Amino acid sequence: MKGSAPSVTGLTATHLTVRYGKRTVLDDVTAGPFPPGKVCALLGPNGSGKSTLMRAVAGLIPSSASVTLNGADLSRMTLTDRTARCLYLPQALPASVHLPVLEALIAARQTSGHARFFPASGMQETDTVQAALDSLSLFGIPHLAMQSMDELSGGQRQLVGLAQALSRKPEALLLDEPLSALDLHHQFAVMDILRRETAAHQLVTVLVLHDLNIALNMTDAVTILHQGQIIASGSPATVLTPDLLRDVYRVQARVEAGADGRKFVSVGGIV
Ligand SMILES: Nc1ncnc2c1ncn2[C@@H]1O[C@H](COP(=O)(O)OP(=O)(O)OP(=O)(O)O)[C@@H](O)[C@H]1O
Numbered sequence: 522m523k524g525s526a527p528s529v530t531g532l533t534a535t536h537l538t539v540r541y542g543k544r545t546v547l548d549d550v551t552a553g554p555f556p557p558g559k560v561c562a563l564l565g566p567n568g569s570g571k572s573t574l575m576r577a578v579a580g581l582i583p584s585s586a587s588v589t590l591n592g593a594d595l596s597r598m599t600l601t602d603r604t605a606r607c608l609y610l611p612q613a614l615p616a617s618v619h620l621p622v623l624e625a626l627i628a629a630r631q632t633s634g635h636a637r638f639f640p641a642s643g644m645q646e647t648d649t650v651q652a653a654l655d656s657l658s659l660f661g662i663p664h665l666a667m668q669s670m671d672e673l674s675g676g677q678r679q680l681v682g683l684a685q686a687l688s689r690k691p692e693a694l695l696l697d698e699p700l701s702a703l704d705l706h707h708q709f710a711v712m713d714i715l716r717r718e719t720a721a722h723q724l725v726t727v728l729v730l731h732d733l734n735i736a737l738n739m740t741d742a743v744t745i746l747h748q749g750q751i752i753a754s755g756s757p758a759t760v761l762t763p764d765l766l767r768d769v770y771r772v773q774a775r776v777e778a779g780a781d782g783r784k785f786v787s788v789g790g791i792v
Pocket of ligand 1: 541546567568569572573574
């Protein structure tokens, strides 16, 4: 009799253990499957291992984990091939270098391995420029195209980083705190864009968030990392209960619904 077969679609990591020196940060974790077409949040307190998990899944930290993406075994690929399929956008903002935004985008596209997986039959230089402009337009920043990266604000650089990541056309996007430098308008705008692009291109999108209200209202699923283990996964409203918020985040909180049905976390104090 066959055992239960791993899900072929989506992104799954199994037996993921990461140690820094003698300290075990992730202990035989199984994460996923994160399905295509859905936006999933990876949540947990500071230091719980969210970045470590994402970096290990992306192959940037050595690990013996088995990682599959839509049936392909990422663990057996070269880092270049793996990154072309499964892209990690770090928490740190893109470097503040003296380079026009448009050139930074084109360079990222050319070094991504994108051309190998999606041979752009006869793609002209003008098409490459147009593709970079399109991805800036997607994030509402085409006017920054000729501005130098070192003349941008933190939030503008974060938007350029997101435009760069999407322009590489990966199958899976791992975004580490992609809203951290953005104002309220841009946080919601970026979440809308990510939801639309994820559905339209059947991307696997996983993002680390600290804003539980955005997780509650704008993601399809959440995964909670706590003390080296994934302790809950599922729909945001099912997982983010007062009990979980007390045990994981050490806050006394209620999860309430506004008149429009949107949910929000109301914190009364810490425990
Ligand atoms: N390069 C490293 N060397 C040693 N320890 C590390 C290293 N990177 C992370 N750690 C430790 O691993 C643990 C998990 O860190 P990680 O950055 O993955 O957490 P996180 O959940 O992303 O945190 P935050 O929400 O604060 O960004 C922390 O205790 C951290 O101190």
